Amino acid sequence: MKATIRSSIAALVLGCALSQSSDAVNPELAAATAVEKGIDLARYHEIVADIRNNPAHGEIEFRASGESGQIAYHSTARIGPYMAGGQELGQTRDYRLHLGLPVELQGDVLRPVDRIEPIELALAGLADCVIGTVAVHAAINGIRVDQISATVRAPLNLRVLLGIDGIDRSDKTYGKLSIDMEIKGPELTETQRLFLQEQMKRSPVFNLLSLAHQTTTAVRIAKP
Numbered sequence: 293m294k295a296t297i298r299s300s301i302a303a304l305v306l307g308c309a310l311s312q313s314s315d316a317v318n319p320e321l322a323a324a325t326a327v328e329k330g331i332d333l334a335r336y337h338e339i340v341a342d343i344r345n346n347p348a349h350g351e352i353e354f355r356a357s358g359e360s361g362q363i364a365y366h367s368t369a370r371i372g373p374y375m376a377g378g379q380e381l382g383q384t385r386d387y388r389l390h391l392g393l394p395v396e397l398q399g400d401v402l403r404p405v406d407r408i409e410p411i412e413l414a415l416a417g418l419a420d421c422v423i424g425t426v427a428v429h430a431a432i433n434g435i436r437v438d439q440i441s442a443t444v445r446a447p448l449n450l451r452v453l454l455g456i457d458g459i460d461r462s463d464k465t466y467g468k469l470s471i472d473m474e475i476k477g478p479e480l481t482e483t484q485r486l487f488l489q490e491q492m493k494r495s496p497v498f499n500l501l502s503l504a505h506q507t508t509t510a511v512r513i514a515k516p
Contacts, residue, residue, distance in 0.1 A: 329431050336432060349377045358391075363401060366392040369410075389413070414501065415444040421497035422471060429491040430477075435484050437477040445470045469501070 343350035353375040358367045371387040373380050392398075392407030419442040430437040447467035451457040457464070475488060492498060 329427055329437075331428060331431050333432060336428075351378070352376050361392075363392070363405075365398060365401065366390070366405075366407065411446060411448065415446055418471070418495075418497045418501055419444045421495040422473065422492045425495040425498075426473070426475070426488050426491055429494070430475075430488055433487070435477070435480070435488065437475055437480075437488075439476040440473065442471055442473040445472075471498075 355374060356369055356371050358369045360367050367390075369389040369391055371389070372385045373382045375381070390407055391410050391413065392405070393409055395404045395406040397409075398404035423440045423442050427437060427440055446469050449465055449467070452459065452462050452465050471492070473489075473492070475485070
């Protein structure tokens with residue numbers, strides 16, 4: 293795969309809007325050269341065609357790691373390189389996020405320091421991803437959208453985390469997750485609203501959080 297194609301694919305995936313259905317796109321836009329919301333529409337369709345013909349080019353693997361701090365609730369997350377099209381990219385990326393709990397939830401800590409809770413980070417990622425997905429599919433389908441906002445909520449029950457309930461009740465940890473999205477645009481129709489609401493389901497983070505995935509776990513003892 294050409295480097296320019298690969299980097300463009302990575303940019304689209306980071307915007308959480310890589311996939312599309314062949315019948316969802318306005319045919320008149322297939323050969324478009326305009327730039328809408330920062331997206332080169334012709335380039336977008338070129339990338340989609342490449343992935344349709346070369347499925348491996350659309351395979352991405354993101355990574356994140358974490359390391360505990362001196363306080364049990366604190367950790368430092370690191371985000372860096374990732375895999376795209378079978379090659380490692382982003383070798384110069386090195387983001388660090390200091391995670392933990394809000395001060396009010398650290399009642400047993402002597403000197404609490406407010407931090408972003410990992411669940412909040414996951415929900416922020418979900419909000420960003422559904423916004424990006426809807427924005428892209430509005431653009432490639434010729435739907436004028438000026439602004440999109442989303443609020444994501446996840447009601448959490450602490451009983452499993454605190455050891456009150458057994459791990460077999462982990463499916464009771466969360467209540468119903470909700471996404472409340474508002475779209476602003478001139479003369480948006482009900483048909484367009486329903487279409488864009490459905491496109492939200494293309495979001496990679498939406499699918500990461502809402503669908504079941506095979507997960508492997510491993511714990512090793514570090515060598516002295």
